[in-house]
Amino acid sequence: MAAPERTRVAVVGGGPAGMVLGLLLARGGIDTVVLEKHPDFLRDFRGDTVHASTLTLLDELGLGSAFAALPHRLLEEAEIQLDAGTVRLADLGRSLPGLHRHVALVPQWDFLEMLADAAAREPHFTLLRSAEVVGLTHDAGRVAGVRWRDYRPPAAEEPRPADHTLAADLVVGCDGRWSAVRVGADLAPRAFGVPVDVEWFRLPRHAGDPDGGVGRLSGSEFMVMIDRGDSWQCGYLIAKGQDEALRAEGLDAFRARLARLQPWLADRLDRAPDRLEDVKLLDVRIERLDTWHRDGLLLIGDAAHPMSPVGGVGINLAIQDAVAASRIVGQWMRRSPGPVPEDVLAAVQRRRLPPTRLVQAFQRLAHRGVVNRALRGALATSPDTLPLPLKLVGRFPLLQRIPARFIAIGPRPEHAPSWARRLERLGPR
Numbered sequence: 001m002a003a004p005e006r007t008r009v010a011v012v013g014g015g016p017a018g019m020v021l022g023l024l025l026a027r028g029g030i031d032t033v034v035l036e037k038h039p040d041f042l043r044d045f046r047g048d049t050v051h052a053s054t055l056t057l058l059d060e061l062g063l064g065s066a067f068a069a070l071p072h073r074l075l076e077e078a079e080i081q082l083d084a085g086t087v088r089l090a091d092l093g094r095s096l097p098g099l100h101r102h103v104a105l106v107p108q109w110d111f112l113e114m115l116a117d118a119a120a121r122e123p124h125f126t127l128l129r130s131a132e133v134v135g136l137t138h139d140a141g142r143v144a145g146v147r148w149r150d151y152r153p154p155a156a157e158e159p160r161p162a163d164h165t166l167a168a169d170l171v172v173g174c175d176g177r178w179s180a181v182r183v184g185a186d187l188a189p190r191a192f193g194v195p196v197d198v199e200w201f202r203l204p205r206h207a208g209d210p211d212g213g214v215g216r217l218s219g220s221e222f223m224v225m226i227d228r229g230d231s232w233q234c235g236y237l238i239a240k241g242q243d244e245a246l247r248a249e250g251l252d253a254f255r256a257r258l259a260r261l262q263p264w265l266a267d268r269l270d271r272a273p274d275r276l277e278d279v280k281l282l283d284v285r286i287e288r289l290d291t292w293h294r295d296g297l298l299l300i301g302d303a304a305h306p307m308s309p310v311g312g313v314g315i316n317l318a319i320q321d322a323v324a325a326s327r328i329v330g331q332w333m334r335r336s337p338g339p340v341p342e343d344v345l346a347a348v349q350r351r352r353l354p355p356t357r358l359v360q361a362f363q364r365l366a367h368r369g370v371v372n373r374a375l376r377g378a379l380a381t382s383p384d385t386l387p388l389p390l391k392l393v394g395r396f397p398l399l400q401r402i403p404a405r406f407i408a409i410g411p412r413p414e415h416a417p418s419w420a421r422r423l424e425r426l427g428p429r
């Protein structure tokens, strides 16, 4: 495909925020190009959770059946296993309103590919894969487009330069926690101290293993496990900066830690993880921009507010940002040609800042009150000695509605603008 030279909206990054934004704007008749630096969506684990509010959004977009056809698993409760027993933290099945009383677990690449398929049917949508944005262009102080590098294999008959410029009325940075757009716009996020990092790896899943998600806390060790069908995606928490010390202990010592923590895993730990190189360090961060926009530029999702994986809510928050941005910006662009005034972009931030602040505050509290104390061995692991909020939630099932709604729906869920909605013929799912 020849490189486009001009569009109304250039969306940088084809993650959850970028793909949803691209699809919704294109359905509004707004020419939108999404630039994604990877050739596909197959990359390191970045979370598989699709929350109840996103499932409702998919229904609004007429994509409920397409999603239901993807191989997925349902998470209906969240619990934490202690040495003295299991504490249920959230019962989604009983606590949530509406049709979707669960969080779905689906490989992120399948989910993004489904959005890409839906978007490809829109004449106003273009997805450029292997297209890495390397800078912004300016016109009289306004951001006026992007410079991008084309990594697609050249077609023999069409030799093409590797570098291109795409002019746009609006650039939206959806390029994640290490956002190049953010750096290019000279915007620096405020960082909130985080006491933990996470080691991510996979283990085989056997018949008879539990379903869904498992959180396990014992002594000073803490691990979450996410059911991915034939494998477990495991996150082993360590105090920040302890990665080198952990690796110095060697593979056998790491496997022994896992066997101590979850003895039922022992039958596979002689083979997995295969090498310490397969255990990937996630440098956990919580950051937030004070200003999410410049003239001609908006940042949303992790590009505006990198999230901790605690609570598994980053994908949902990024998608909710995209829906709000499409509605606010789309409403203006459908009526008016040319660049989007900065006060319209500021309205997106005004809408999405309060839920972002709230979720990040919850994550910081969880880091301090639970995770950090657990890693210091300061949380005796019996239900009676848990922090008060967890104790209350464990004891009084009605209170489980609060974390259930907070995690599965989130504060201020967003709904698709009318122009993006599609009815689908309902049949058995």
Ligand SMILES: Cc1cc2nc3c(=O)[nH]c(=O)nc-3n(C[C@H](O)[C@H](O)[C@H](O)COP(=O)(O)OP(=O)(O)OC[C@H]3O[C@@H](n4cnc5c(N)ncnc54)[C@H](O)[C@@H]3O)c2cc1C
Binding pocket: 012, 013, 014, 015, 016, 017, 018, 035, 036, 037, 038, 045, 046, 047, 048, 049, 131, 132, 133, 134, 174, 175, 176, 177, 179, 180, 181, 200, 282, 300, 301, 302, 303, 307, 308, 309, 311, 312, 313, 314, 315, 316, 318
């Ligand atoms: C290991 C890990 C586990 C996580 N687990 C969960 C979980 O279980 N549930 C959950 O809700 N959240 C989880 N998160 C957080 C979640 O992944 C993010 O909050 C969410 O993906 C943010 O979406 P986004 O679209 O803003 O950014 P991203 O998902 O980061 O997408 C950014 C996209 O931009 C592309 N890109 C980057 N730079 C450029 C460039 N210069 N040019 C073009 N394209 C570019 C990237 O390739 C990527 O596709 C996890 C994060 C990590 C790292």
